[in-house]
Amino acid sequence: MKNTLRQVFHSGKFVAGFSIFVFILLMMIIYPLINPGNPLERIGVGTFAKPGTYVSLYDSVSSDRETLRLADADENRIKSMMSMEDRVSMVAWFTAMDISVEGVDMNDTDALLTMWRENYDEKARPAGMTKAQRNFYVRLNNSITSANTAEVLSVTETNSATGEVVDKGKIDKTDYVNVGDVANVKTLPLGTDNFGRDVLKELVSACGTSIWIGFIAGIVATLIGLLLGLLAGYLGGIVDDIIMFVTNIFTVIPSFVLLILITYSLGQDQRGATTVAVVIGLTSWVWTTRSVRSQVISLRNRDHVNLSKLSGHSLMRIVMTDILPYIASYVVMAFILQVSSGILAEAQLSLLGLGPKTTEVPTLGLMMNWAMLYSAHLNGSWWAYFPVILTIAGISFSMNLMNTGLDQVFNPTLRD
Amino acid sequence: MSSENKKLDTRPLCLSGKGVTKVFGTGNKANVAVDHVDFEFHEGEFVSIVGESGSGKTTLSKMLLGLLNVTEGQIDFQGKPRDISSRSKKNEYWKGIQAIFQDPFSSFNVFHKIDAVLLDCIAMRGGRNLPKEEKIRLMTEACSFVNLKYAELTNKYPFELSGGQMQRLMIARIFLLKPKILLADEPTSMIDACSRATILDMLLQLRDEVGMTVIFITHDIGLAYYISDSVYIMEHGKFVERGTADDVILRPQAEYTKRLINDVPKIYEAWDLSTVG
Numbered sequence: 001m002k003n004t005l006r007q008v009f010h011s012g013k014f015v016a017g018f019s020i021f022v023f024i025l026l027m028m029i030i031y032p033l034i035n036p037g038n039p040l041e042r043i044g045v046g047t048f049a050k051p052g053t054y055v056s057l058y059d060s061v062s063s064d065r066e067t068l069r070l071a072d073a074d075e076n077r078i079k080s081m082m083s084m085e086d087r088v089s090m091v092a093w094f095t096a097m098d099i100s101v102e103g104v105d106m107n108d109t110d111a112l113l114t115m116w117r118e119n120y121d122e123k124a125r126p127a128g129m130t131k132a133q134r135n136f137y138v139r140l141n142n143s144i145t146s147a148n149t150a151e152v153l154s155v156t157e158t159n160s161a162t163g164e165v166v167d168k169g170k171i172d173k174t175d176y177v178n179v180g181d182v183a184n185v186k187t188l189p190l191g192t193d194n195f196g197r198d199v200l201k202e203l204v205s206a207c208g209t210s211i212w213i214g215f216i217a218g219i220v221a222t223l224i225g226l227l228l229g230l231l232a233g234y235l236g237g238i239v240d241d242i243i244m245f246v247t248n249i250f251t252v253i254p255s256f257v258l259l260i261l262i263t264y265s266l267g268q269d270q271r272g273a274t275t276v277a278v279v280i281g282l283t284s285w286v287w288t289t290r291s292v293r294s295q296v297i298s299l300r301n302r303d304h305v306n307l308s309k310l311s312g313h314s315l316m317r318i319v320m321t322d323i324l325p326y327i328a329s330y331v332v333m334a335f336i337l338q339v340s341s342g343i344l345a346e347a348q349l350s351l352l353g354l355g356p357k358t359t360e361v362p363t364l365g366l367m368m369n370w371a372m373l374y375s376a377h378l379n380g381s382w383w384a385y386f387p388v389i390l391t392i393a394g395i396s397f398s399m400n401l402m403n404t405g406l407d408q409v410f411n412p413t414l415r416d
Numbered sequence: 417m418s419s420e421n422k423k424l425d426t427r428p429l430c431l432s433g434k435g436v437t438k439v440f441g442t443g444n445k446a447n448v449a450v451d452h453v454d455f456e457f458h459e460g461e462f463v464s465i466v467g468e469s470g471s472g473k474t475t476l477s478k479m480l481l482g483l484l485n486v487t488e489g490q491i492d493f494q495g496k497p498r499d500i501s502s503r504s505k506k507n508e509y510w511k512g513i514q515a516i517f518q519d520p521f522s523s524f525n526v527f528h529k530i531d532a533v534l535l536d537c538i539a540m541r542g543g544r545n546l547p548k549e550e551k552i553r554l555m556t557e558a559c560s561f562v563n564l565k566y567a568e569l570t571n572k573y574p575f576e577l578s579g580g581q582m583q584r585l586m587i588a589r590i591f592l593l594k595p596k597i598l599l600a601d602e603p604t605s606m607i608d609a610c611s612r613a614t615i616l617d618m619l620l621q622l623r624d625e626v627g628m629t630v631i632f633i634t635h636d637i638g639l640a641y642y643i644s645d646s647v648y649i650m651e652h653g654k655f656v657e658r659g660t661a662d663d664v665i666l667r668p669q670a671e672y673t674k675r676l677i678n679d680v681p682k683i684y685e686a687w688d689l690s691t692v693g
Binding site for chain 2: 302303304306307308309310311312314321322325326
């Protein structure tokens with residue numbers, strides 16, 4: 001036993017898969033300690049806030065200020081103000097005025113601004129440009145020039161009782177606050193989702209739920225498969241015929257269709273994470289049964305089993321001590337694959353809207369379902385679905401890697 | 417010789433069969449493995465069943481052991497029809513008949529230590545509640561019977577032993593169980609020549625000291641002649657010839673027996689079989 005374990009941990013593939021899996025598990029345990037709270041809490045009002053650090057504007061006004069005179073402050077301000085559309089419009093104006101735009105780089109803000117300041121003339125009337133379009137350029141020019149003109153912003157407070165507006169202070173362009181001094185700063189490494197939830201927190205919690213679903217599905221499928229396979233293989237005869245008849249029926253019905261029908265008929269209210277896991281397990285035992293049966297058939301006529309019979313051991317004892325240990329490594333491998341396919345099955349079901357009910361727990365599949373329903377893939381909110389896909393891939397990859405590693409250890413023909 | 421033959425016949429019957437048949441499959445695919453064989457094994461007799469691969473030897477031995485159902489025919493155990501209809505009756509029967517198999521490497525459960533195998537035998541003989549020292553004494557005795565040292569074997573796994581040692585351990589198991597009948601299914605075919613002689617010697621010793629009936633199944637007619645009291649020659653599921661070892665080997669009647677004898681390698685060619693035939 002010890003020897004087998006040592007061998008298993010000498011297999012590079014198994015160790016790689018195991019490390020990835022342990023890393024994911026550790027994240028699941030450690031992250032909620034760092035960032036506690038309900039993963040389904042809606043912290044944002046809008047949808048799909050970008051990943052990054054959010055600083056409270058309200059608190060930063062009253063924070064201690066330092067005056068910093070930075071040379072490129074003005075430039076940066078204009079740069080962040082000018083959107084890509086503005087830049088395209090500026091180039092369009094040059095073209096309309098027959099000014100050569102050859103060699104102009106739209107990302108080179110300095111060059112573009114210099115060119116704009118040199119050439120723009122409010123009174124010019126480019127050919128074929130409407131009044132409305134000319135007004136747009138006037139506004140654009142004003143915003144570019146005024147970005148640096150207003151020296152001071154004033155902050156006012158509206159008295160809610162009297163409606164009186166009280167001047168609370170001024171903000172200079174050279175005023176800076178230390179992020180550490182601001183009372184409320186929130187870092188959202190993966191932004192928020194369509195409901196305004198912290199995606200990372202949700203992802204970690206979903207990862208746990210999905211692995212739980214995978215394990216329950218794997219245990220259910222492996223237990224059923226093992227029991228039926230052992231019975232069919234060891235007893236043979238009519239028992240074998242009946243079990244194989246049922247197994248064959250389940251083999252020819254696509255299990256995913258069965259899964260959809262069962263979960264659909266359960267109804268939204270009945271579908272907790274564990275229920276869905278059990279249903280997934282109930283539809284995926286077929287291959288375990290078939291392979292366990294064939295292994296048992298090859299084992300049951302071995303001499304050590306005959307000898308055990310001659311020693312008067314009971315059927316239960318023969319199965320548990322003379323057959324099960326011989327197929328244990330195989331069953332462990334089948335179990336790992338069942339867990340991995342259980343996680344994928346949950347993701348598939350949830351993507352179809354047939355996953356666990358949406359109010360209690362996030363799962364990886366549900367997160368993808370929400371992202372899809374709110375068109376995250378169309379509006380560029382990659383953070384709502386891409387990390388989820390990566391996590392699912394990571395879990396499946398680690399498990400398949402472990403499985404291949406185990407296969408190499410237990411199957412001598414694959415050893416190199 | 418005839419006097420010896422008579423002496424054997426007067427011993428009480430231990431295991432006998434009439435019209436024992438085994439058919440695998442049904443209809444067109446029916447395959448008759450053992451075809452209406454009759455046999456009488458006496459107490460303390462050393463019987464060899466000789467035949468080539470596929471002749472039905474192993475099927476017959478599994479039927480004798482009660483591991484396979486008999487399609488047709490009757491087997492009598494100690495003069496009474498054998499009854500193995502229930503588990504407890506089977507267990508009772510298996511106290512009277514035990515086996516050694518061909519491949520020692522597959523005869524042991526590799527997950528169990530050697531002590532467990534031997535303790536199991538003690539338990540089967542009703543010694544489950546014996547004090548520990550007594551159990552160890554019994555195991556040591558059994559090991560020394562087969563020239564093994566218990567102290568060296570304890571806490572070891574079967575796969576740590578050589579093939580010859582494992583087969584000897586199998587005999588130690590039989591020594592502990594002391595059944596009426598020992599069915600040895602080619603016990604020496606996978607063992608090196610040196611261990612082979614010791615193992616055959618131990619089987620003879622078991623017969624002489626414990627009074628066991630040994631049913632020795634082999635494809636080696638020379639070996640059968642060397643150790644047996646009586647020999648059964650099996651071909652295509654039938655006994656084509658049976659009798660005392662001397663009768664069968666020195667005065668073979670069936671064509672098949674003659675062919676088997678002629679196939680024996682050089683060392684036996686010194687016997688001029690053509691003159692006796």
